[in-house]
Amino acid sequence: MSGLDELYKEVILDHYRSPRNRGKIEPSDFDLHRDNPLCGDEVHLYGHVEDGKLVGVAFEGKGCSISQASTSMMTERVKGVSVDNAEELAHLFKRLMQGESLADDERLGDLAALQGVQKYPVRIKCALLGWNTLLEGLKAYKEKQG
């Protein structure tokens, strides 16, 4: 199992086994379903915004441990954060997945545990599914606000 500890860190497995913010938000300001057609990972993301803050975020989905744990960790991290900050975090996380050494960046918090995914290029899209869905949701929300 050598090397796998880097990928399947305890915090990731914990989110996989006990996902946070799982469920629906109704009514919501955005809800959208996205998948990785090549591997079958699915995420349905719901968000509720008040005073420019993402006060509610929840997801449903199925797929590999990385896609589901990453989405769960994302919801925990962006809940209560402003829309702009959430977008910034999404871009920061994408840079982490693209191979930048950001593990010490305090803004990432627990998300840094996903750095191990860098070494598994085919799994990066799994880790990004939730985040890309969030970016789309926030964009749609902003457009709706005008």
Added chain:
Amino acid sequence: MDAREVRKDFPILDQEVNGKPLSYLDNAATSQKPRQVIDELKRFFEEDNANVHRSVHTLGERSTVLYEGARAKLADFIGAPAPRGVIFTKSATEGLNLLAYAWARHRLREGDEIVTTEMEHHSNIVSWQLACRDTGATLRAIPVEDGATLDLDAFQKMLSNKTRIVSVGHVSNVLGTINPVADIAEKAHEVGAIVVCDGAQAAPHLPVDVSALGCDFYVGTGHKMCAPTGIGFVWGREALLEEMEPFHGGGDMISDVWIDHSTWNEIPYKFEAGTPPFAEAIALGAAIDYLNAIGMKAIREHEIELTRYALERLAEVPGITIYGPTDPEAKGGVVSFNLGDIHAHDVGTIVDGRGVAIRAGHHCSKPLMRKLGIAASARASFYLYNVEEEVDRLVEALGDVTRLLGAGA
């Protein structure tokens, strides 16, 4: 045959992956290459390389003789009556597209039907879909029953004078099912349809005799049978090939060219525009020599025994679901499975930690995945060099998956 001896011919197998001996069980995706094939490719480039069918110099002659020799070896390998019915392509996928363009697009019209199956690789679905889109024909699929075999009663009912093409995989890349191609061909011919057989997963693993199968076209690929990538083939009945339009336009496929029109070269060259992958074809010839020296019957028997062992050992794994026929005689050396609700990609990544290479995903067979009610599966697939210890290592590694991610649902 002794797989332990055979292994020594494959340099790549002698390595550690993640600190464990490599267990390469992803042969349905691509096979490894024996030293004999690698050496021939190197020898060819160092001694004989020149373009084929063009140059009158000595190297050009040698290269052409070797290229045509490979065609003859391939014809013999699949039981084709003559080499001139064998077209070299870059892959099995290109072979199916060749038929969809050069046969289907010129002969189908609205109301016509193409019949494929629910267990096909996307190449044997989408190629025909595109032809249907361009001609107004309709694509239908023989259903899979019990998650394992084709429903031949449903097939019989599907057939009518509208049926123009029946295209069926010889061996399923996911389930391993060996389809009754001869029966299917007989029924299809009764309504005047032509029969295409996708042999990508069959020709590397069992003796193939296109005459006995009764199909009109047989498609395959080199890289799954110990040859390099970039070389595939289509065998076709000569009368059909003669009446077919060309596929690509270019050099070598013409007889003569004017600015306003051209005439076509004879078969099979009519379908081989441009410089063909001759080095790869010659290496395919070397791969066929290699497989013949061991014997396709012996390879098939080895894979049956290994599959029998794998089915028994895998059945012991808690939470496992195995797809496809359970009789190793009724299937190729392919075992697809899932562990509870654990995603196949997690299974693939974790067993790789023990040096075990398997495929995880939808295997380019999404309609079948949908039919089985799953998003993906893990797949172990065997070849002549695999041994029982590798199955044991897979089973042990599946224990890691359960320890790490739980037993699944």
